Amino acid sequence: MKVLCLLGPTATGKSEKALDVAERFGGEIINADSMQVYRYLAIGTQVPPEEYQKRVPHHLYQYLNPDEQPDAMRWAQEASKIAREVYQKGKVPILVGGTFFWLRALLEGLDEIPSVPKEVRMALQKEMKEKGLDALFRRLCEVDEETVQRLHPTDTQRILRALEVYEATGTPISSYQKGNKKPVLEANFLKICLILDRQNLYERINERAKEMVSSGIVEEVQRCLDMGYSRDIRPLRSSSYVPVLRYLDKTISLDEMCHEIAKAHRHYAKRQITWLRKEKNLIFVQAYDKGQLFSEVERFLSSG
Template sequence: MGPTASGKTDLAIELCDKLGCEIISVDSALIYKGMDIGTAKPSIEEQQKAPHQLIDILDPAQSYSVAEFRRDALEAMDKITSRGNIPLLVGGTMMYYKALIDGLSPLPESDRNVRAKLEKQAKEQGWRALHAWLKDLDPQSAARIHPNDPQRLIRALEVYLLTNRTMTDLLGIKTLPIPYDIKQFCIAPSDRKVLHQRIASRFNMMMTSGFREEVEKLRARGDLHLDLPSVRCVGYRQMWQHLDGEFTVQEMQEKAIAATRQLAKRQLTWLRGWENIHSLDTFGKDNLNKVKTLGNIQP
């Protein structure tokens, strides 16, 4: 695990080479075909050294749920272990890790019609009226969700309307946890400023490698838009808005780098509260041996 631009891929490839691992990507952006530069997808050469599973599995017009990731990751892990190798999960989508390790609650998929009705009701009655309704139905969820948080408020009400059960009830039900002995590592620079420098440097490299042209090609398809999860990925959203004329090139770059820093901050916040995790420094000279020793891995 680790924040964006922390050196996860380089260490993962080394682990595959030395310790008999096979990589499963844990990244909600790398799943999309044709989105290579802006996602810092491992290069063809890197993938030849160490093939990555769960990369390039979806068209950008499609969506991919946490439940689908968990299903696909467990299937890949089963195949890897049956070959006598070690599944090595690599990426920074922390919600995917949590669902994989702890299991998922049986929450329903989102329903556009239900959400549209709730949004219409909110416009007519106000968000506080919807919050009061939620308080009657599910006091615990209402206590957690602020009246000015429409996304979470709608989701809690949507769950009730689709299942006739509260979100609190359903969150108490979990699928079985991961059926493996797991060792968890986080890699990051010890100095946050260094991480920021790496983020800026990587984005500038993306720009010189054809990131603008990549997004122009996606826009030219005509079926993609800013409301899709793929286009909302960090960097893509800002470039898309620049191509729409909302930002200058400089503004786009500044906003994209700032958004990437915010992503890294969120990832680090997740990791600070993570249990049973071993920390590695991006520039550590002995990371390979630390993983081997702490993970009790036999090559």
């Protein structure tokens, strides 16, 4: 069984290139982006447009409500099931996204971590509201230095996750991540990473921020709030949406909001690039070079 993984920093055109590959080689696309799983938030999370989804089957997009919590292992199990079904139809499973932790869960597996009581999670979320994320990060530094070295100080979700595991079990999450892991999906993977030089990447990120604004990201957030969802839900704490909330609060202008979205996405791209540099067995392809992309995929699919 052969599976294609299309990776790359934000704004490198992964959705578009995945569509090209799927149409050329007879594939179906499986989402591997933890933000594109949410309903009602397509603009800020850059869900592939409906036009793309009509041309080629797309799986695991927008299946959670905005206040639901995505889970890497649950996603990996579902993605594995869909990939097998796609393969059995004689088509190519194409995993696309920028949540590399999820892809690692699928390709390498995750160690089993005990479940955390809801009360522990709620208490930490309350503490974060009252004292701020910095206070939680400092506390994590005291109990799990190994995990802290892998985290960004603003990575809210992973800081909360690491602390809740420690609070619930008395054991650092890093200790659970040293056991024997098994891949969720046994397959032959081709991992292609789309790349751009920094100037072009940042220009595309800046343009994307403007497109989000013109496409109605402000209205998207307001609709979500009008539906009764809290502004503290995970997706609205992401880089696309925090500036929008500040704009709705009238603390920044529309231009400042657009600038902050672009700036946050540039920082996010930097973190993604750092991760990708450490990843093994990646084939790097220029994002604008469709010919090279097709050649790599064709070589992979035609090999024994």
